[in-house]
Amino acid sequence: MNKNNPILHVNEIFKSIQGESSYAGIPCVFVRLTGCNLRCSYCDTTYAYDEGTEISVNEILSTIKVYGCKNVCITGGEPLLQNSVTKLINLLKKTRYKIFIETGGSIDIDMLPKAVTRIMDIKCPDSGMDKEMDWNNIEKLKVRDEVKFIISSKKDYEWAKRIIRKFKLADRAQILFGVAYGKMKPKTLAGWILKDNLDVRLQLQLQKYIWPDKARGV
Helix, strand or coil, X not given: CCCCCCEEEEXXXXXXXXXXXXXXXXXXXXXXXXXXXXXXXXXXXXXXXCCCEEEEHHHHHHHHHHHCCCEEEEECCCHHHCCCHHHHHHHHHXXXXXXXXXXXXXXXHHHXXXXXXXXEECCCHHHCCHHHCCHHHHHHCXXXXXXXXXXXXXXXXXXXXXXXXXXXXXHCCEEEEEECCCCCCHHHHHHHHHHHCCCCEEECCHHHHHCCCCCCCC
């Protein structure tokens, strides 16, 4: 393998509207990497577990350039499973892209260069993956980072509140509360947030409302 041009296992590369995080609504190029070490109950990208093609980081960068978009989100699956992702990030940094990376929170986020905004899931109990969290990641969060709770039930909601208090998350990063699509109504979660005066941002998966019948490439 060429150390200056390593290979990544890529599921898909596409341009869409960022559907989640506090950056929801902006045009963005997504690089979805293959492979995930978690199996969340509500996962909507199970096709990324195994499907993909080996592509060099230089080829990926060339593909991104074609889209003419300054925002790039590296996602999965779990992108931190592939060490060469840091090479891609460093190349993107040199060309002045704004870089986001979505991670499931089970792998040490310190492997990532400082140039990225890390959007880290904190897996709630209904995901079935809460025991897989690397809680040491909390202390490694930067001000620009965001943490995301995907809520499927009142049990998840109450658990998330306890985690926020325990780790003083409001002092560390932007907190996002999202609804597990199809598991509960957004207005229910909105009502709980308003009743409890939580210092969080409610997020919807915009792509599912814009393209409800399209599973990939959005």
